[in-house]
Amino acid sequence: MGEPAVRIEGVSKRYQLGALAGGSLSQRLESAVRHPLRRMRGTAESKPETSEFWALRDVDLGIEEGKITGLIGPNGAGKSTLLKLLCRITAPTEGRIELRGRVGSLLEVGTGFHPELTGRENIFLNGAILGMRREEIIRRFSEIVEFSGIGQFLDTPVKRYSSGMYVRLAFAIAAHLESEILLIDEVLAVGDQEFQRKCLGKMEEVSTSGGRTVIFVAHNMSSIRRLCDSAVLLDHGRVLAHGDTDRVVADYLERVEPVQHGGIANIAADAQRSGIGGARLLRVELSDSSGGASERVRYGEPLSLSLGFEIERRLPGAAVQVGVSTAEGINILTSHSSDRGSLELDLEEGMIELRCELRATLLPGEFAIDVDLLDARGFSVDRVERTLNFKVLNVAFDGSGDHYPWPHVRGSVRPESDWSVVQGAGSRVQAAERG
């Protein structure tokens, strides 16, 4: 292993909470008048009414050059703070960070976009904000336009863009920044599926062919697994694990299991959520065929789900996506509320409950339900992964009480299938054998 691209030594970050941190002049004056002595003694820093919060505490990390490293951890673990320190948005309170190379960030794409300016103007403005020189932008201009796919809208003000186009353009600019170290956060929660794939592809390309170092924060465990060479687990500002992605992800999943009683999961407000906000998933309930909540179903048994949401802002044309993931965090199937035009959802503010029955023959094993509420444009409003864990038992649902017939369970889903023997196929098989 060569020199790390990023070396973090004993880094801590403290935030001041409380009134004085960002108070107005009058509050500052009031405090000076009330506590004149404290001011004079120069101990104003240790105000008792101000509480401190350590977002990061004694973090030591070496990030290998040319590799993709995933940062995972629950909300408030310090992931974003760490990225902010790395791209120098904020300074550490203690410690030292060494960066070997230029740092580019995708903490939130489209920062500095101005709605009145055209796509072309915003490419230059945003490129300069991200740290590109004018010549660099000119050199990569056509690549950026091509990658974003905005083509004919290049000279249209971006306020007329769809949100998808906006995000694509923003990502395209950031992705073409020539930096040795790329920091990415949450980008993948936006944009359509195809564009997400494109982004992931770009990230892999950047790291493998470009030899660049990527530090990646995402809540989607399957993309972390797929993309990252190693992972870092943070919690309460400390590094809990660093190393092999699968091991660290498994470690993390073990810690974040939601509060679950039987087949009912109540999703806490501070659960690991992603999406643009405006609604919250509160409750997921799984029932077996008898109608009672249960976290155990037989194989072949339909899954009856009830989803409780709190809608904070009207959502016309919404849709809900329910996914089933394996214990390893791999999504194996997804059902969409508008599949086959079955449900038009115009959600008004307030509490709503949705029911859905999934008929899939899941093989014995452990699974989890992922829920994603989407707005009319297909953006995630609220997405929670692994809301509820359940087990498919090794007992068939058809009443026979049979067990799963094979000694090893391969795969997760049994498809409906038709098998037959083809008559007189001898010559074709022989032809294939000869090659």
Place this chain on the structure above:
Amino acid sequence: MEARASDVPAAMRTKVIEPPRGWGFPDLAEIASHRDLIFYLARRDVVVRYKQAAVGGFWVVLQPLLLAGVFSLFLGTWAGFDANPDTGVPQPLFVLAGLVVWLFFSTALERVSKSTVASEGLISKIYFPRAVIPLAAAIAPLVDFAITFVVVVLVAIAYGYPPGPEILATPLVVALAETTAFGAGLWLSALNVRYRDVTLIVPFVLLVGMFVTPIFYTLNLVPESLQPLYALNPMVGVVEGFRWCLLGTDFPGGLLLIPVVVSVVLTVTGALYYQRAERGFADVI
């Protein structure tokens, strides 16, 4: 960062981040390397302003003309202020010349002092030397000024006062106004992040400033005993100097030294303060 990122071996450009300590001057080389960003930010301010307003650039010209008209009518014709006996310049032209340079100063000061807070979104998401923001904000008003300057020259010619050779000194006087606005703006911009009261105070102070600067009246109107105090206002020298450039009124002489000293002191101390405050911006803003 002069060369392309890929041209230089990574080891050559190791960047060390450590907790900031004490006072320091902004890293001018780093700011200079961000000159493209300054240009695009300033360009954005200009483009957006002229794109959004229905009357666009018209407003920039209309504002001093209307103000000059109203003030010459009320304070001149009706209240009896007349600059002509002292300066030989008709009151409306006298007022317009003063207003044009004052409006430039006050727009620049106001823009610079609001700029940091207005760029909250950028500051909390992306790193670049923060001083780029007030610098860019100070540039856009120059464009407005260039337009109004042309108009005021035309008005002067129409009044039969074509500018003399003194007009060549205009950039120096404008630079004084700009540096004074920028220096004061740096202080206010950094203070504004912590105390939003600044946004409320600045327009008020500027309104008072407009009356304690010889825009609608001549210097002689100020009682002799108060003159030294009055002259401490750096804009007194700037406004008088600008009239000298444009209309050939008396050269303000020593009065010009005050804005020179004030602007340098404000800019240097402002830069120091901004640099110290900058590290907390992302946490406080």
